[in-house]
Amino acid sequence: MSRIERKKSKKRWLKIPLIIIGLFVLGVGIYAFSVYNNAKNTVNEKMHEPVESIDTSITKKKIKGTEPLNILLLGIDAESGERGRSDALMILTLEPKSDRMQLVSIPRDTRTTIVGKGIEDKINHAYAFGGTDMTIATVENFLDIDIDYYVRMNMAGLKDLVDELGTITVNNEIEWSDSKYNFNKGPIAMDADQTMAFVRMRKQDPAGDFGRTKRQRQVIKGIINEGASIGSVTKIDSMINIFGTNMATNMDFDDMKKIFGGYKDTRKNVAEYMMEGTGKNIGGTYYMIVSDEEVQKVHGMIKEMEM
Known part of the structure; x- marks a missing residue:
């Protein structure tokens, strides 16, 4: 074989790994694009529910100016005997100027004007009476605040998420x-x-509904932590589809992108609070009576984040 032929042969062999790398990059790009499109279509076509x-x-306008946001988180337990009622109510406030996040839980038995x-x-x-719209109006009236967005999650969807993880x-x-099951004290891994x-x-739980609400927050954090450490990107599509089946929000895909971009560092400083009250039986029904002082305290906590 001549020197020229050997050089041509060598160049051909050099091209093969480059072609493989090129195909790999192209494959990753196509997959990333398909995941992006799937996420966009899922949010805008399945999850997006304006109120x-x-x-x-x-x-x-608030998102464009990176202003503080109040997001109502609703957990709906569709498999329980209280089907159609919100099992969890939380106000998530994002304050991007000083990178702070505040999560306030409202006891589900809280007695207030509907x-x-x-x-x-x-x-x-x-x-149960009026869906998401009536819940937003009731929470706004109860705490004298404005809600910017809501996210409604079927609590049964948590099972699908954990099953996927x-x-x-x-x-x-x-x-x-x-x-x-036996639940030992300390770190536990759960299916x-x-x-x-x-x-x-x-x-x-000695803390009753307060303890249950705390465990709901623990599970949500556990899902986030495990989801962030997934070794295989092939699970992303499945996770997106689970959200599409079990979640609703008035955010569209562009809103989500802007929030993830402009508010992502708020997770660095997280504060949690559970509204306090006193249990009372009225007409044979158990209620949580939250004092005016406690309501004003939480109102002040949320307003302080908005300044």
Whole structure:
């Protein structure tokens, strides 16, 4: 073989790994593009549910100016005996100027005026009476604040998320057991079925609904932590589809991108608070009575974040 032929042969062999690398990069690019498109279509076509009680033109201006946002988080337990009622109510406030995040939990048994019904009842019944719109109006009236966005999650969807991830780990603060599982104190790894038992238990917790709400937050954090450490990107599509089936929000895809971009560092400084009250039986029904002082305290906490 001549020198020229050897050089041509060498060049051909050099091109092969470059072609392989090029095909790999192209494949990754196509996959990333398909995931992006899937996420965009899922959010805009399946998850996006505008509500009359929130003027999104105002909220979009807030995002553009990177102003503080109040987001109502609604957990709907579609498999429980309280189907159609909000199982969890939380106000998530994002303050990007000083990178702060605040999560305030409202006890679901809190007695307040249900806006649109004109009666006093448990705050979680607002969803059964009038869906997301009535819940937003009731929470805004209860705390005298403005809600910018809402995110509604079917709590049963948590099971699908954990099932996709395999397991999540939480730090269990009390030792207890049910007819099927034992939950030891300390860090525990849980599969999907264990997670649902963990998040739904209330009677064996000395803190009652307060403890249950805390465990809901622990599970959400566990899902986030495990999701961030997924070794295979092939699970991303499945996760997106699970969200599309179990989540609704008045955010569109562009809103989400701007929030993730301009507010992502708020997670560096997280404060949590559970509204306090006193249990009381009225007419044979259990309520959580939250004092005016406690309401004003939480109102002030949220308003301080908006300054």
